[in-house]
Amino acid sequence: MSSGKPARRKRSPQKQRSGDRTGARDAILAAAHQLFAARGYSGTSTIAIAEQVGMRAPALYWHFASKEAILFAIIERSFADFHRSLRFTADGPEARLTELVRSYVTFQLEQSPETAVFSSYPALSMLGNILTEEHQDQLRAMQREVYELFKECLTSGAVSGEFRIGDTSVTAFAMISLCEYVNTWAQQGGKRTPREIAAEYVVFALRMAGVAGY
Known part of the structure; x- marks a missing residue:
């Protein structure tokens, strides 16, 4: 006799393996992230990462080809989290630049020191020589995406006449540097909130762009 309850579908072995593999990769990345931030890349062994997630070191290589691959x-x-945080949807160059700078600075100030190790330009410059040439190229491509966002916005404003800029490339790099290094002086839990500091940086950026009234 039927119980009236729908039969539970069993996941296929392939789906189970896929889910288990994703979960294992996430656990490895979380453990490695913590260890790299605490001990540094060279001070962390694959054995330590494996022990952190309760597996043997050789098992790591089912998920990542090397320790360098884990780092990348x-x-x-x-970087994917950072890129998703950047807002670039407003209408008009001034509004878009405001949105872009505000979201950039806010992200920088709200991330933890452990996260900053793997997304800030200064920290990545020290890790760059560890990466393979292929991964260095991919990293440069990701960084260039940020530059292109600024360049596109500044070029649009220069063409429309809203911005008065001599060289949009130089200005784009200057604004990125301005936003990137904000957490070298601003401390979490300080007197100024991330939102307040971001608002000040928006004013700096609009002045750099030559917007009337700033």
Whole structure:
């Protein structure tokens, strides 16, 4: 006799393996992220990462080809989070630049020191020589995406006459540097909130762009 309850579908072995593999990769990345931030890349062994997630070191290589591949996966994920945080949807160059700078500075100030190790330009410059040439090229491509966002916005404003800029490329790099290094002096839990500091940086950026009234 039927119980009236729908039969539970069992996941296929392939789907189970896929889910287990994703979960294992996430656990490895989380453990490696923590260890790299605490001990540094050279001070962290694959054995330590494996022990952190309760597996043997050789098992790591089912998921990542090398310790360097683990590092790059962390960097790639951190940059993806950063790129998603950048707002660039407003209408008009001034509004878009305001949105872009505000979201950039806010992200920088709200991330933890451990996260900053794998997404900030100064920290990545020290890790760059560890990466393979292929991964260095991919990292440069990700960084260039940020530059292109600024360049596109500044060029649009220069063409429309809203911005008075001599060289949009130089200005784009200057604004990125301005936003990137904000967490070298602004401390979490300080007197100024991330939102307040971001508002000040928006004013700096609009002045750099030559917007009337700033």
